[in-house]
Amino acid sequence: MxxxxxxxxxxxxxxxxxxxxxxxxxxxEINAGERFGLFGPNGAGKTTLxxxxxxxxxxxxxxxxxxxxxINDHPKSINTLFGFVPQDFSYYPELSARENLSxxxxxxxxxxxxxxxxxxELLHVLGLESVGDRMLKSFSGxxxxxxxxxxxVMHNPQVLFLDExxxxxxxxxxxxxxxYLKKQNESGTTLIYTSHQLEExxxxxTKIALIDNAKIIAHDSLEVLLxxxxxxxxxxxxxxxxxxxxxx
Amino acid sequence: xxxxxxxxxxxxxxxxxxxxxxxxxxxxxxLLVIVITSVQNSTFxxxxxxKISLLVFNKDKxxxxxxxxxxxxxxxxxxxxxxxxTSSDQNLxxxxxxxxxxxxxxxxxxxxxxxxxxxxxxxTRALKDPDSSQIKSDxxxxxxxxxxxxxxxxxxxxxxxxxxxxxxxxxxxxxxxxIVKKLYEAVNQKEVPADLEKQILFSQVPISKIPVxxxxxxxxxxxxxHNVPAWxxxxxxxxxxxxxxxxxxxxxSGSFIRLKTMPxxxxxxxxxxxxxxxTVTILQAAVIxxxxxxxxxxxxxxxxxxxxxxxxxxxxxAVTGYCAVNYAxxxxxxxxxxxxxxxxxxxxxxxxxxxxxxxVPSFAMPAHLQNILQISPLHWALEAYYGLFLEGGKLKDIxxxxxxxxxxxxLIQIFTLYGLKKKNLI
Numbered sequence: 001m002x003x004x005x006x007x008x009x010x011x012x013x014x015x016x017x018x019x020x021x022x023x024x025x026x027x028x029e030i031n032a033g034e035r036f037g038l039f040g041p042n043g044a045g046k047t048t049l050x051x052x053x054x055x056x057x058x059x060x061x062x063x064x065x066x067x068x069x070x071i072n073d074h075p076k077s078i079n080t081l082f083g084f085v086p087q088d089f090s091y092y093p094e095l096s097a098r099e100n101l102s103x104x105x106x107x108x109x110x111x112x113x114x115x116x117x118x119x120x121e122l123l124h125v126l127g128l129e130s131v132g133d134r135m136l137k138s139f140s141g142x143x144x145x146x147x148x149x150x151x152x153v154m155h156n157p158q159v160l161f162l163d164e165x166x167x168x169x170x171x172x173x174x175x176x177x178x179x180y181l182k183k184q185n186e187s188g189t190t191l192i193y194t195s196h197q198l199e200e201x202x203x204x205x206t207k208i209a210l211i212d213n214a215k216i217i218a219h220d221s222l223e224v225l226l227x228x229x230x231x232x233x234x235x236x237x238x239x240x241x242x243x244x245x246x247x248x
Numbered sequence: 249x250x251x252x253x254x255x256x257x258x259x260x261x262x263x264x265x266x267x268x269x270x271x272x273x274x275x276x277x278x279l280l281v282i283v284i285t286s287v288q289n290s291t292f293x294x295x296x297x298x299k300i301s302l303l304v305f306n307k308d309k310x311x312x313x314x315x316x317x318x319x320x321x322x323x324x325x326x327x328x329x330x331x332x333x334t335s336s337d338q339n340l341x342x343x344x345x346x347x348x349x350x351x352x353x354x355x356x357x358x359x360x361x362x363x364x365x366x367x368x369x370x371x372t373r374a375l376k377d378p379d380s381s382q383i384k385s386d387x388x389x390x391x392x393x394x395x396x397x398x399x400x401x402x403x404x405x406x407x408x409x410x411x412x413x414x415x416x417x418x419x420x421x422x423x424x425x426x427i428v429k430k431l432y433e434a435v436n437q438k439e440v441p442a443d444l445e446k447q448i449l450f451s452q453v454p455i456s457k458i459p460v461x462x463x464x465x466x467x468x469x470x471x472x473x474h475n476v477p478a479w480x481x482x483x484x485x486x487x488x489x490x491x492x493x494x495x496x497x498x499x500x501s502g503s504f505i506r507l508k509t510m511p512x513x514x515x516x517x518x519x520x521x522x523x524x525x526x527t528v529t530i531l532q533a534a535v536i537x538x539x540x541x542x543x544x545x546x547x548x549x550x551x552x553x554x555x556x557x558x559x560x561x562x563x564x565x566a567v568t569g570y571c572a573v574n575y576a577x578x579x580x581x582x583x584x585x586x587x588x589x590x591x592x593x594x595x596x597x598x599x600x601x602x603x604x605x606x607x608v609p610s611f612a613m614p615a616h617l618q619n620i621l622q623i624s625p626l627h628w629a630l631e632a633y634y635g636l637f638l639e640g641g642k643l644k645d646i647x648x649x650x651x652x653x654x655x656x657x658x659l660i661q662i663f664t665l666y667g668l669k670k671k672n673l674i
Contacts, residue, residue, distance in 0.1 A: 109251075
């Protein structure tokens, strides 16, 4: 029997002393090996859900299991099972790409010899080999995004969480990132992805969930959802299900 | 171990690449120590080496007024200036300002008459009937005008009292001499021989002045011995500006979010920061002490004499640096913005420095502050350094200060752990 990459049951969560996102009796299952897209308007609860799944936030009720391990109770070692590519640049701009990858590799517990090989491999695949010794603060937006991704996959995780991994990058960088993610998925990594780039999502994701007000309002493959709702594209589907009201 | 090593390398590289930050971390404390020592050194010299400028207006035409001036001169405390005989009390104040005199003394007109009559009265009483209060001389027993001492209002009370004491001592010398003369003349029916007079007046018991030190050294502590250790501690604790700010920036950055999703605990990152910044504080102290020892004489400042117990110096420096680093981490954990960290960090260090006796000696503080100052780690660090630099002590003489400093460090660490848990950082 296949273990789901993520299994959320009866989840309840609310930010302390704050109104806004409030998960109640929330359920979701993401199969291992999927390229799963999580979409919704601003404030829908995507980033909160991502933070709950990666253990950055603690939930009060229910259960979130990552590859059969309860996130709230996990020992730190379970963090080797997943990688996280946050929306914000998550590295040290005063260090070079090589130095950042070497540092995070050590934090993932990768053996020193393997860190070097993996660093060179990732720099090569993501087109950063020639600039690997330059400080990241001198990098372009696209290069920074690629380094951000490289750190998240440094340890070949079984599940990779990506929070808007291509925001603000040029076409070439987006192409490189999406291609790399597809290859990573082919090698067995489950991708859990959020973005506002709906075309990109349609290209990448094998299954999607639309979330609004901390509730799932649609969950299936894109083809099935388009057919069910009589839409031709992702944007039409999105607007039909979430409405045209501003969510700022 | 691999994580700690990688994090130390990371923190070290980030620190070394921040050239401006490094410059501020080393140059500013050095500048601070030089400026404070220079300022304190001039005060030190004013009090210890420079004579107090004294303007004397002698209205007395008799010998006692002149003797009084002579006696004051012999004390050696004053740079004497005599006011013009045409002067008046009114324009004396103006003369004080013009001639930069801190003190002025007016010797009244009947000073000689008063002293001589007083001496005569005492001598007569002593020779005839000491119990009788009926024997009176014809001269007035009360001086019509007292000695008047004008002083600059900035003069501290204790300083003023010591000057007043010097004047009283001079009066006593003159009065004593007059009494002895009168007694001698009454008994021997002739004047006191000059050599006997000198013997009576100047064969006082000498006072040897010896500074106390644990090492037995008789080197007098100078402004450098006082100020360099004190302001080095201040500089070490000022690491809060750099480290506290770094902590907040890292905490608010994406890199921290990433670290939180990793297998290792954030405590590894904190441990690495302790090692790296402890090294910085030890280097700061080493550089400042080296400059005090080697460069100060070229700047016209007294050289800093390093304690003989080098290990004790290293241990005090390391424990002080460790406490400073932990304090900075604590501030960084609780602050939400670099502004909060810098503002609170800087002001709190100033307060702790004031409480710790860096600005005003702790013994001069009011009683209620004497208890509070014990919570300041800077106080214990200063006491330990003074034990080594001023008293020539060894490790065994200052271990209580080191233990107190370590105790405060542990309390800071416990508070930091509470903050880390409360803020969901570990």
